[in-house]
Amino acid sequence: MARLFLILSLVLTAFATPLLAQSAEEDRGYLQALLEDNLSGAGREVRITGFAGALSSRATIEELTIADRDGIWLTLREVALDWTRTALLRGRVEVNRLTAREIIVARTPIAEEPLSPEMAEATPFRLPELPVSVNIGEISAETLTLGAPLLGEEIALRLLGRLSLGSGEGAAEIDVTRLDGRGVVTLDASFVNATEVLALDLSLQEDAGGIAATLLQLPDQPALALGINGTAPLNDYTADIRLASDGTPRLTGQVTIRDAAAEEATAKVFGATLSGDLTPLFAADYRPFFGTQSALKLTGTRQQNGALEIADFTLMAAQISLSGALSLDAAGWPQQFRLNGQLGDGDTRVRLPISGPATHIRGATIDAAFDAARGDRWRARLGLTGFERPDIGISTATLSGRGALERTAPRGVTALMEFDLGGIRIDDPALFEAVGTEIGGLASLDFTEGRPLVLRALRLTSGAAQLTGNGRIAAFADGFPVSGTATLEAPNLKRFAAVTGQNIAGAAKATMTGSGSLLGGDFDITLDAETDQLAVGIAEVDPLIASAGTLSVAARRDTTGIALDRLQVENEVIRATASGRLNGDSGALSLAARLTDLALADPRLSGPAELSSNVAWQTGGDVTLTGLDAAFMGTRLRADASLSPESAGLPVSGELRAEITDLARFNALAGQSLRGALDLTVEGKAKDRGQDVEINTAIDGRDLRTGIADLDKLIAGRLTLTAAGARRLDRIEIDTVKLETPQLTLSAGSPRPDAPVDFNVRLANLGLFAPDFAGPVTATGRANLSGDLAQRVVVTLSAEGPGGTTAQVSGDIVDHGARLDLSASGALPLALANSYIRPNAIQGTARYDLRINGAPALPSVSGTISTSDTRIALPATGLTVETLSGTATLGQSRVQTDFTARMRDGGEIRVTGPIGLTPGFSGDLEVGLGGLVLTDQLIYTTTVNGNIGVNGPLTGGARIGGALTLEETNIRIPSGLGASSVSLPDLQHRNEPAAVRQTRARAGLIQTETAGRARPYALNLSISAPNRIFVRGRGLDAELGGNLRLAGTTDAVAPDGFFELIRGRIDILGQKLTMTEGRITLQGSLDPFLRFVATTDAGDVAVQVIVEGLASAPEVRFASDPDLPQEEVVSRLIFGRGLDNISAFQAAQMASAVATLSGNSNADVVGKLRGAIGLSDLDVTQTEDGGTEVSAGAYISDKVYTEVTADSDGKQRINLNFDLSDSVTLKGGASNDGSSGVGVFFERDY
DSSP states (O other), X not given: OHHHHHHHHHHHHHHTXXXXXXXXXXXXXXXXXHHHHHHOBTTBEEEEEEEEOTTSXXXXXXXXXXXXXXXXXXXXXXXXXXXXXXXXXXXXXXXXXXXEEEEEEOSOOXXXXXXXXXXXXXXXXXXXXXXXXXXXXXXXXXXXXXXXXHHSSOEEEEEEEEEEEETTEEEEEEEEEETTSSEEEEEEEXXXXXXXXXXXXXXXXXXXXXXXXXXXTOXXXXXXXXXXXXXXXXXXXXXXXXXXXXXXXXXXXXXXXXXXXXXXXXXXXXXXXXXXXXXXXXXXXXXXXXXXXXXXXXXXXXXXXXXXXXXXXXXXXXTEEEXXXXXXXXXXXXXXXXXXXXXXXXXXXXXXXXXXXXXXXXXXXXXXXXXXXXXXXXXXXXXXXXXXXXXXXXXXXXXXXXXXXXXXXXXXXXXXXXXXXXXXXXXXXHHHHHHOSOEXXXXXXXXXXXXXXXXXXXXXXXXXXXXXXXXXXXXXXXXXXXXXXXXXXXXXXXXXXXXXXXXXXXXXXXXXXXXXETTTOOEEEEEEEEEEEEEOSOXXXXXXXXXXXXXXXXXXXXXXXXXXXEEEEEOSSEEEEEEEEEOSSEEEEEEEEXXXXXXXXXXXXXXXXXXXXXXXXXXXXOEXXXXXXXXXXXXXXXXXXXXXXXXXXXOEEEEEEEEESOGGGGHHHHTSOOEEEEEEEEEEEEETTTTEEEEEEEEEEEEEEOSOHHHHHHHOSEEEEEEEEXXXXXXXXXXXXXXXXXXXXXXXXXXXXXXXXXXXEEESOGGGTOTTOOSOEEEEEEEEEXXXXXXXXXXXXXXXXXXXXXXXXXXXXXXXXTEEEEEEEEEEEGGGGHHHXXXXXXXXXXXXXXXXXXXXXXXXXXXXXXXXXXXXXXXXXXXXXXXXXEEEEEETTEEEEEEEEEETTSOEEEEEEEEEOSTTOEEEEEEEEEEEEEEOSSSEEEEEEEEEEEEEETTTTOEEEEEEXXXXXEEEOOOOOOTTOOOOTTOXXXXXXXXXXXXXXXXXXXXXXXXXOOOXXXXXXXXXXXXXXXXXXXXXXXXXXXXXXXXXXXXXXXXXXXXXXXXXXXXXXXXXXXXXXXXXXXXXXXXXXEEEEEEEEETTEEEEEEEEEETTSOEEEEEEESOOOHHHHHHHHHHSSOGGGOOHHHHHHXXXXXXXXXXXXXXXXXXXXXXHHTOSEEEEEEXXXXXXXXXXXXXXXXXXXXXXXEETTSOEEEXXXXXXXXXXXXXXXXXXXXXXXXXXXXXXXX
16 A cells, blocks of 8 residues: 555655646647656656646546556556646645545566665664655545455555655555455554654454455454554654454563763664463464564664664463574674574474464474673574475584684684484485485684675585685675685486486596676686596497596686686596677687597497587677588588678578598498498578578589489489578479489479479499490489478479380379379389399380379379280299280279280180278179199199189288189199108208399298288189099099088188099009009098098909098008908909019019009008018109009119119019229110110219
């Protein structure tokens, strides 16, 4: 309220005198500006609207607002001033009435009064001597609104009063009443400088929940009554104080001021006594601290010369007892002081009456004393036990001080302050680790009037960390000049890791010395630090700073500016230096650094590195970077740049030059197998804060390699690239681009900034990528760039190459490829794909007419792709497509297929139906097989008819279903191998030549791992072959028929069906057996179960040959009636006689018969025969004409081997081998048809 009256008084005095000189035209503008300028100040902005009537006896203001940095906090509306203008001539401001319809105090203002040395000085109370006297007969506000931020709720008041101020006299009568009737405040006060009579009558009456109770945050916000009354001259003044809550007195007392004759001068004797039960005015948790009786007593004397004596000071409550005395001489120096007190009893926890989290102590004591009559020594001690807050606790704390106080000139004081904190508890684990459980320290001070304050010693210790120092601070009037030394020792920085948020570790010791001025800002400092095993938790930095190192800094600031004389960091692996200067006109900084091994920072790098540079600045000129020079890993970077900070748009320019002698050194960093050398130059400039940029680039590369095979083919040899372009505020400009390599040339450019870009590309030899298509590929086109970042590119392109390759492309590229609207047509030789599909091969031409409209994805593509007379070879399947013709039509996120393939061996395959172009690529395909001949040219030949459907996602999970019919099918059973057959499982090729591996890769003999397996296809195929399945070979001639259903999946085929014998026979060395039973059954496995039975009569014995079991391991059994051993049954079957009545040659013939039936080189019967006869070799094979051939051989000696061969046609031959050495053999032979031969053979095993 006092602030409000002060503002109103300033309004009157600010424009009273100038009003007499104003004309009507100047009525509003001059006075409004005058008032606003005089009333505004630091942190206070006054604005007036609707000011009128300044030259009349009634002036009005529609609205006056006062704002701070957070906005308006005071608003006055419809302010009216009824005053007497002529009184100004008498030096008085006579206001009859000053009224406002509404005053709004929204919140408390933000105080922004600047600090000044004068604020440290105290002055006695006096009323201000204004240039004119002010008398306000009536001041009123119909509504005074206090905003919710002030009291927690909005409160409306009515204000009525009067005010007079002038000639050293002042009086005020104020009556403030709440409009809701819940409270009233009255003030009747006056003071006259001449008589020093002070009259004060303040009364406050408020119901519960009133303004005062809210502001004081009293529990339950009781009704309050406050009275302060006293009228008398200040030489004998008494004021009575009364405070009550809810009608009960809480605090009573008096304040007295009187004159007392002392040493023939008038002294002021003052006193205060206050007592009462304050507990209802505090929260329940605080009441035990005060108890039912609290008292304050104070008596003292103030001499006219300024000397002060407080003879008795006592403060008493339930948990606190404090007493003391103080005597100061006229200069303010102590003559005597005493202070003794106790808080708590040392055992019981006491809740302190302070805001914030609950704070308890068990006890505290204070004891301080000084008496000049007894000497110059002083002492003080403060002790504390059991300090506890929710987040921190201290078991014990002591602060003690002692020293001397010199009262004679030059006066001064010395002090040794010591403190110790023990049993520290901090809930924050990071902060607790940094602080520890104990902290101690001391400070030794020495002050003498007229001399600097000297800090003779400072020590602060926490665990092993310690801060020590000394220094001095001179007079405030000189700007607080300071000087000194401080040393910090931290042998274990890891304890500070958590609190800093960095994984720091190691040891450090730093010493700072210097001088400066706290207010003036000048300084001259040096810092020297030593570190060891330093770490900051950054993997790239820690290896660089781990070794023992030093930091040295020397800097100063004076009226000429700031100078960095030295900044140096050095250890075993790094050395960095810097120096520079900065003032109001210019600045300069030089930097240099050297690192012994880059691998310490990044294992992908290696070798030493060096860097140097200079930065300079000039007022009104540029900031320049000159001489940037970096050398590392066979590379040298040099750069210069300049920035004009005071020019519009911050123009910048620069040049970068790089010489890289060996790109291979950057392989680990790039993740590519780089090779070659590279020179790079980039020049550029920018303005409009980087929105307008020009770039010129030149690259010269030699023998470049990237590890990307196709790219390396293009850039092999010498590469040169030059480019010039710009980014303007509204467009992208490409002036020139020129790329040349032995295989690739590209040129592009625009004759003027607003013209399109024409480009030409030539690949010298497409055979680099497609060996079957040697020859050049050329492309020409034009691109129109639009948008500030070329968001739209309209392109046309025409290309042609070998093998009839053509392409015509035109359309728009929008948002850098995010959306396309392109049309493309032409022809493409399909053989270009051969290098990617080997050992398969394709030959033909695809013609396309496509358009993509939308995002660059398959669903955005429409158009057609067609081909005719295309040949495809699939060696792994034995299939060859003689002619492939058809069309794929794309549109609406799918492709409609219609292709017909005519096969080399006969028949055709037709594929029709759609395939979706969204992920999953769901298809609905129909595959028609018409007279399709399937054969491997050796074992089987068949003709297939039928239809197959493929439905579902082709990337995995589709369903294959349909029905197939087999026409005549011929299966030829090949002859088996005897003991001489050799199997080489898991053959490994070591030190394989590249040519051999390439051959095996083309043949599909090298398996490669795939990224992942797709979901298998579901199967539902039926195969019908009612007859004409002919199986021939090994003496077998049979016809079968049946049906088969394939279910399951492509990963786990589950067949179900069988094929039964229609008719058949077996021929074994002239013996014919009729097949009476035959069945091939497949059920859940692709390994069928076989059962075949052939019967015949051998004399008086009925013989059965039974083949039964899984096809992968069938068993051949011989049975007879009557029952005979198998060898005996075979002998009787073939020769009509027992085993003991046959010759060795007949035994071989019998082995031939067994092999014919079994096809198994390890047949048990053959093995028994070989062992029984004593042969080294016994082998049964099939001749080219389908006959049976048996051979038997044995070693006559270590170097002589003989072999006899006979076949079912009666041809016989004998061979003789003689080993002359390990590598040379003499071979000879003769047969019963008269042929013979001899030869010498050389063999070498490897």
